[in-house]
Amino acid sequence: MLLDTMLMQIKQMKISNLNIYLILLSCLLGGRVQAQRVTGMIYERNETGKKSALVGVNVFWGGTSLGTITDSLGKFDIARSAKTNRLIISYIGYKTDTIKVSAESNFDIIMKPEGQLGEVVVRGTSSQIDRLNPIQTEIITTKALAKAACCNLSESFETNASVSVSLSDGVTGAKQIQFLGLGGQYVQTNVENIPNIRGLGTTFGLNYIPGTWIQSIDIGKGAGSVVNGYESLTGAINVELVKPDAREKLYFNAYINNFGRGEVNFNVNKKLNERWSTGILSHASTLQTRVDNNGDGFLDMPLYTQLNAVNRWQYKSDKMMAQFGVKALYENRLGGQVGFRENMRGTSQAYGFGNTTRRVEFFSKTAKMYQDKPYKGLGFIVNGLNHTSDSYFGFSNYNARQQTLYANLIYQSIIDNTNHKFTTGLSYLLDDYNETYKDIHRMRTESVPGAFFEYTYNYLDKLTLVAGIRADAHNLFGAFVTPRLHLRWQPFEHTTLRVSAGRGQRTPNALAENYGYLVSQRWVRFVDELRPEVSWNYGASLTQTFHLFEKHWDVILDYYRTDFQNQLVADTDHADDLAAHLYFYNLKGKSFSNSFQAELNGLLSKRTEIKLAYRLFDVWQTMGQPVNDVRLMARMMIPRDRVLFNIGYTLPYDKWKADLTVQWNGKARINDPLQSLEATLDKKSMPILYSQPYTNVNAQVSRAFRKFEVYLGGENLLNFKQPNPIINAQDPFGKYFDAGQVWGPIVGRMVYAGIRIKVKD
């Protein structure tokens, strides 16, 4: 063996800007006579420095469909191409390499694993489309997160065109996502792949993840992967938190705004030894200033205090990776009329709102790795939580408790080679809800064992097909099957096409998801026994990259449709002389959402980044069943049109950063109990009312020094305020009081400043 190799030299070289190391074995004889074939071996180097062969690595000639894969010994053999000398080596989980092949015909290649996000300084544009992901995924990096310095997950989407966040009402401060024309409850929001913002957490959950804890956010549009469950009806948002082994040892952040909201965040990460590390992420914030800028007698935002922390332990070795931790949260809110004090609760002295939330969570993730088979893995995730939320709205009390246990066992491997991968496993979900609103008691225990299988086919870098199916046995609603399909096709280097289709199912939590409507004197009635919400989502997208004046630009076009087979309808359109109503019932008829988005982003100059996006929502729902006035109506609070413009300027190493975002929101359907009443009395159809369009402008400047960074910014700089956000504010104990018809900002211009101190190694 050794004799015939006759190596002249082993040269270690670094190819262009790809961080892959290639050992080139040039054969003494081969150098004279050019072989017709190119052969070689592909390895990876494990942590002990040993080389091990990689099986199923894609090896192909750039720009052609001429390719092969490595066999079980890591060997490849490919005919030379007449068109190109660029040989591309790609393997999932490893950095793609390009080799210029000249006379040599035998290569030994060592691939380098893809670095963990955060270890690598992410350069380039701050929001990116993951090109290789079969699911259309936008990634919000730490860089983009810093554009909106404040404060938690609900404010992290400011520069993202796909997700918008709005207030759910004029009193509680709760915020809701809008995504593909539908509410946040239809997006599966995961924290590190564990479903997190769901159930009772839907109400205020976006406020429970502080911005400084977030490392990155992935936004997957359309049906998600079956691996994480069946609840992603319109998409999946995954939030990655800062890891205990992050390079930032200490991170301190303090923030204050002109209304007196103050925040401190403190993260500590410590590597204990080679294998163990631990981290604490903590947060405290408060607002204790009573602000009523629009003079309607109600606080524009509630007073609140939040304490929130997570402690995580991480173990990493060649064979195993484990992490576990606990999260704890306490939040207290107080809102309503300016003169309201907590001791006036239950009296008619003033209308008050209060909420106390306590949430405790534990989580554990264990993964077994197979050193010689990097494509193979076994993982186990467990998560348990206890969430209590006690609220009052005037005289109405709403007490709720949720207990959840979630477990997911995942096995991943290949069939023959890494072009055919599969992920399979078993899951279990236990949800226990106990809610009381006035005299309505709702209890529900869901127990859902499930199994899933997902097959992924890769053809070079050109085509990826993911076909997944899962079966779940629901104790209340019976067994059901969730099929999902994703296809990514890259016909040309700069063009990526994606299509997806899939089913989603979830059990609605009517009160927690429509919390804002409870800040009213509406009569709440459950007309039907609620069934699970079931939808099919279909989508297609095109990503085209081009170069203009040597700068990189992306155009993204996408269209998604969600068709509901069943949906919870929350109907606030009706009022009579007894009361204004809030009806909950199952959909009978059509309900669908069409979402179209066009986005252009790129670099105007080396330091100036720009984004322009337009989004159209066309969302309809069959409503009016309880009053026999059945009609297809535009979904409430969803603006049909939205335009987003963002421009950012950055000096190297963020010495100076400036950022400006302009959002224009079109009109949305709203209603008004007084006008509903009038229509009922006049025996007319319910009136169709619309909000007015408005523009929101945010800007921020930051300056980095060697040890710290300071920022100054403003939100809602045009000082737009929704006129009369609270209907009948002067008579909050009257029949037609309603604070749930909020579509725009209430508080007006806000200016903030803050400091970030980071200690890295």
Place this chain on the structure above:
Amino acid sequence: MKQLTIVLALLLGVVFSTTASKPGKEKEVKIKTSAVCDMCKERIEKNLTLSKGVSEAVLNLDDKVVTIKYNPKKTDEAALRKVITDTGYDADSQMCSKTAHDKLPECCQKGNDAHGHH
């Protein structure tokens, strides 16, 4: 609207005042360092860039030379060299600060060649 114009003008003003102060007065210096890897490159470039008077610092890992553009009115070569040594690296013949060097991750310390770093 008027207030918005003021805010925007302020923002733009801040940005341009930092970029406009360059032309003509700027000096360039090349300093050889003991950087070994991409992490070192980032660390040195960052500390230099964020130091007073520096507008740009680019380190070439092939020859380990960092090219610094700076405003001579605000800083000088000695100060720049001190930034590098305080970061834990040699600056030409000037030795690195030992305490800073020992705090660097093992892969970035002297005696490690580039490919030893993960």
